[in-house]
Every structure is written in C-alpha cells, then in structure tokens.
Amino acid sequence: MESTLLHDIGLLVTPLEMEMNDHRRPVYELQKAAVWIEDGRFKQIARSEELLKSVPASVTRVHAQNKLMVPGxxxxxxxxxxxxxxxxxxxxxxxxxxxxxxxxxxxxxxxxxxxxxxxxxxxxxxxxxxxxxxxxxxxxxxxxxxxxxxxxxxxxxxxxxxxxxxxxxxxxxxxxxxxxxxxxxxxxxxxxxxxxxxxxxxxxxxxxxxxxxxxxxxxxxxxxxxxxxxxxxxxxxxxxxxxxxxxxxxxxxxxxxxxxxxxxxxxxxxxxxxxxxxxxxxxxxxxxxxxxxxxxxxxxxxxxxxxxxxxxxxxxxxxxxxxxxxxxxxxxxxxxxxxxxxxxxxxxxxxxxxxxxxxxxLGVSGNTGSIEAGKYADFSLWSVPSLESIPYFFGQSGADSVWIEGAEVFTGEDSVKRY
Ligand SMILES: [Zn+2]
CATH class of the missing domain: 3.20.20.140 (Metal-dependent hydrolases)
Incomplete structure (x- = not known):
C-alpha cells in the first residue's frame, strides 16, 4: 500500500464539499498543515505536528518546504x-x-x-x-x-x-x-x-x-x-x-x-x-x-x-x-x-x-476538486505565501509541483520563493 505523509505545508486552502450550496463561497484554511495520502487518496488532513506524531513511522515523509497547497x-x-x-x-x-x-x-x-x-x-x-x-x-x-x-x-x-x-x-x-x-x-x-x-x-x-x-x-x-x-x-x-x-x-x-x-x-x-x-x-x-x-x-x-x-x-x-x-x-x-x-x-x-x-x-466532484479525506490526492504546491498571490503574480504563476492521485507528476525547475 502506497502511503505518504506530506508535512510542513505553509498554508493549505481548499473549498469543502459540504459548503457547495453556501453562496458566500467560504474556503477552509489550515496553516502548518499535513496531508496523509494512502492509495492515491487523502486519508487525513490535520496540523503537521499532530500527524507527524500519529502517522506510523513506516509511512514515507515528504517535506513541503512551507509552500502553499491548493486542490488540483x-x-x-x-x-x-x-x-x-x-x-x-x-x-x-x-x-x-x-x-x-x-x-x-x-x-x-x-x-x-x-x-x-x-x-x-x-x-x-x-x-x-x-x-x-x-x-x-x-x-x-x-x-x-x-x-x-x-x-x-x-x-x-x-x-x-x-x-x-x-x-x-x-x-x-x-x-x-x-x-x-x-x-x-x-x-x-x-x-x-x-x-x-x-x-x-x-x-x-x-x-x-x-x-x-x-x-x-x-x-x-x-x-x-x-x-x-x-x-x-x-x-x-x-x-x-x-x-x-x-x-x-x-x-x-x-x-x-x-x-x-x-x-x-x-x-x-x-x-x-x-x-x-x-x-x-x-x-x-x-x-x-x-x-x-x-x-x-x-x-x-x-x-x-x-x-x-x-x-x-x-x-x-x-x-x-x-x-x-x-x-x-x-x-x-x-x-x-x-x-x-x-x-x-x-x-x-x-x-x-x-x-x-x-x-x-464535469461530474467528477465526488473524486476531485477539493482537499478532503476520501478524494483523490490531486493538488499543487506553490512557492507563494497566500491564495491571493496566485493571480497576483500575473502571467507568470506556475506551480512548483503537481500531484495526481498521490503521485508527483510535475516538478518545477525553478521554485524560488516569492514573497
Ligand atoms: Zn470554446
């Protein structure tokens, strides 16, 4: 069973399925976050220090370098x-x-x-x-x-x-x-x-x-x-x-x-x-x-x-x-x-x-579109401090790394942190 703990995520931002009909479109934010991925899907999302203690030592640990994480x-x-x-x-x-x-x-x-x-x-x-x-x-x-x-x-x-x-x-x-x-x-x-x-x-x-x-x-x-x-x-x-x-x-x-x-x-x-x-x-x-x-x-x-x-x-x-x-x-x-x-x-x-x-x-929201337990681990990491920074650095924003079903499928060559 493939299992990964991605920890030290600077800020995780995602919409949540249960708020699908909330017209204000709230987003869930978690600082110093970690996600535990098993068999291509999110198993648990919590604070880094918590998951680093509770997830078995056999699980591969990957340091997220304090980057921003958003859903794919x-x-x-x-x-x-x-x-x-x-x-x-x-x-x-x-x-x-x-x-x-x-x-x-x-x-x-x-x-x-x-x-x-x-x-x-x-x-x-x-x-x-x-x-x-x-x-x-x-x-x-x-x-x-x-x-x-x-x-x-x-x-x-x-x-x-x-x-x-x-x-x-x-x-x-x-x-x-x-x-x-x-x-x-x-x-x-x-x-x-x-x-x-x-x-x-x-x-x-x-x-x-x-x-x-x-x-x-x-x-x-x-x-x-x-x-x-x-x-x-x-x-x-x-x-x-x-x-x-x-x-x-x-x-x-x-x-x-x-x-x-x-x-x-x-x-x-x-x-x-x-x-x-x-x-x-x-x-x-x-x-x-x-x-x-x-x-x-x-x-x-x-x-x-x-x-x-x-x-x-x-x-x-x-x-x-x-x-x-x-x-x-x-x-x-x-x-x-x-x-x-x-x-x-x-x-x-x-x-x-x-x-x-x-x-x-597209009829795929049961499997993707948000960072929630049970969904495919489709997400990207960005070397910026906030969600607002993605459209702010206009015409140049690319992800540092992109993951689909728990596998890293793209790694940027230049991931210089932007402040
Ligand atoms: Zn068209």
Whole structure:
C-alpha cells in the first residue's frame, strides 16, 4: 500500500464539499498543515505536528518546504487538440482585418480544419501534447478536451482518436466532449443535411464507441441556430450523453436560455447576459462558465458580468478556452487574474471557480476538486505565501509541483520563493 505523509505545508486552502450550496463561497484554511495520502487518496488532513506524531513511522515523509497547497485545478472548457499556429492571424485581427481578410490570408477555423484534414493522428498527438504539459505546469489536474476543429466526421473522428491516444500518456484526468462547431465548408450549401448527419450518424457513433461523454454546440449567429442546437442536443441527451453550450458570446443568441431549458451541465461564454437570462440559468441550476482569456485575447467583446452573475445567485466556473484562434493559453491562473480585475471576483470565489465548481460541471466532484479525506490526492504546491498571490503574480504563476492521485507528476525547475 502506497502511503505518504506530506508535512510542513505553509498554508493549505481548499473549498469543502459540504459548503457547495453556501453562496458566500467560504474556503477552509489550515496553516502548518499535513496531508496523509494512502492509495492515491487523502486519508487525513490535520496540523503537521499532530500527524507527524500519529502517522506510523513506516509511512514515507515528504517535506513541503512551507509552500502553499491548493486542490488540483479543473479546466472545464478547452480545445487543446489541433494542429497549426495562427499567430499571424492574431496580428491581422488586431490590425482590424475582417473575417474574410483572415480567411484569405489562410486563417480562421476553416484553415485549422484544412490542416487537420491532411494531418495524421500521430501528428495531431505530437503537436497537442505540449499543451497538456503546459496545462499541468499551471496546476491543472483535470482537463476537459473538445473536438470541433475537424468539422467533417472524418476529421472529427481523427481528433477524438488522437484524444484517446493522448489520454493514455498524460497524467491528467481528461473529460472528452464532441463539439459541433460550425458547418464545414464542404457542406455549406447543404446545411440541413449536415445537421441531420450530426444527429443521425455522428452523435450515435460517438456514443456507441465511447469517443466522448458530452456534446457541445456553438449556438451563435454564423454557427448553429437555437432550433438546430436544440435538435442536436436532444439527440445527445437521448443517447445518454451530457450536454453543454457555447452560448451568448457575440450577442443574446438564445444559447443561454436553451441551456436553461434543456438543463445543460453548463452554459459557457455568456459575454452578453441579461438579468432575465441569469435568473433563467440560476433557476434551472445551470452554472455559467466564464472564459476571460478569450475576451482578453480577442479584445472586441465584453467580459461576462461575473460579479453580477454571482450576486444574482448563479454558480460560475472559470476556464481557459485554450484554442488556436481566440485564446492561445493554457494558463488558468491568468484567467483568475482577469476574473479578479474584470469580473471583480474575490480570492475565495476564484478558488471555487477553478476547483470544486468545474469539477461538479464535469461530474467528477465526488473524486476531485477539493482537499478532503476520501478524494483523490490531486493538488499543487506553490512557492507563494497566500491564495491571493496566485493571480497576483500575473502571467507568470506556475506551480512548483503537481500531484495526481498521490503521485508527483510535475516538478518545477525553478521554485524560488516569492514573497
Ligand atoms: Zn470554446
């Protein structure tokens, strides 16, 4: 039986399962803490001096060097599997280039789809793997991964197979989502037929082969209408899959209301969200997922009204939206910084929004998302004195070490203490 006592943790901060419905989002803090890990799970959490005395001497002892300990982060909205680099497009967009200019210069989602069409699975895996490594360095131990850049079934299937291969070699827990993103260029004059193919062929195949456990639709002008999204998501529900929606990114698309109507696991983006829409989501028990790195990177849309969402009783999570077009980052700590500045979230709310709340969205909160006895020992250690310091040292915060199921899976090379 593997057993470890991690002691001399400077400060342990975590949300607690029993406070899941406490709207003030309190966090539990313990100074000079220790955690006893057995068979990959937390067995006991207490003060260091106490556990050092009570835990049997046969248990391996690891000194935590007085670092900060937080639960492993959960990134519940990411598109990490793709090929290519769209840095040139980033500059074109910043200079005011139109969607058409960008497409003509070889950018945009259809350009990524073209690249995937001509790539082999092993190339997709090779280009995608560093993103998973970076995500881990930022303390993410559970990561949602969407397909959606293939567009046609042949390419989408390739992405989902690549994801299955990636899941075998990365230490993180992955949650797989089939994203119905936009109508492929090849189908642009046969839109209805494409929606039928998604409903009658693609989703049943995804479900039958276990290629993903969730279906997501981009419900927005230029992507899929509310009626199309409803039909597609209803098929997913009938197939026993969970559902989520890219909603209200560029306007009041109806996506947020549809998420409430269908009881989606989350409604994501929500840059445009009225009080009525907030109330509909709250009453349906559907949490919102804010993606502040995407807003930052695009520079043309408003931040979702995060403070207001919380104050009106909504639950919210933060995620990276890691993708080649509109959020090329793996950093959840950066998202915390942006949500602190532009969403006015407090440090305790930020911690909930990157741990237990997204874990609940992905359906894994029974096993991860907080540092509590019985849960997997998924956590990270940071050379900073407080929770507030993670978003405070902005654009540079990486964990010193990251643990998943009681095993250290990442060790930083430079763990100079920051004060
Ligand atoms: Zn997205």
């Amino acid at each position: 982060f959960v990134d519940c909205h990411a598109h990490p599997v793709f090929v290519g680099n769209r840095a040139k497009e980033f500059f074109l967009r910043n200079q005011g280039a139109s969607y058409q200019d960008i497409a003509a210069a070889g950018g945009g989602i259809h350009a990524t789809a073209e690249r995937i069409k001509t790539s082999r699975v092993d190339q997709i895996v090779r280009e995608s793997l560093p993103r998973f490594h970076r995500s881990l360095e930022f303390g993410v131990t559970t990561l949602e991964c969407k397909s959606g850049y293939g567009l046609t079934w042949d390419s989408e299937e390739k992405l989902l197979i690549a994801l299955r291969e990636i899941a075998k070699v990365v230490p993180q827990r992955l949650s797989k989502t089939f994203l119905v993103h936009v109508v492929p260029a090849e189908w642009k004059d046969r839109r209805e037929e494409f929606v039928e193919a998604v409903m009658n062929e693609m989703i049943p195949e995804v479900a039958a082969r276990g290629l993903a456990n969730c279906v997501d639709v981009f419900c927005e002008e230029g992507a899929f209408t509310v009626d199309e999204s409803r039909k597609i998501l209803q098929v997913a529900l009938d197939e026993g899959l969970s559902i989520t929606i890219h909603a209200n990114q560029f306007g009041h698309s109806g996506g947020a209301r549809l998420a409430a109507e269908l009881g989606a696991r989350s409604a994501d983006h929500l840059e445009y969200l009225s009080e009525d829409e907030m109330d509909a989501l709250r009453e349906a028990g559907v949490p919102g997922v804010a993606l502040p790195a995407c807003v930052f990177f695009m520079g043309t849309i408003p931040y979702p009204p995060m403070r207001k969402m919380i104050d009106r009783g909504m639950r919210i999570a933060l995620a990276t939206d890691m993708n080649p077009g509109t959020a090329m980052t793996e950093s959840l700590p950066f998202c915390m910084t942006a949500a602190a500045i532009y969403g006015k979230l407090k440090a305790n709310e930020l911690l909930w929004a990157v741990t237990l709340d997204p874990a609940r969205i």
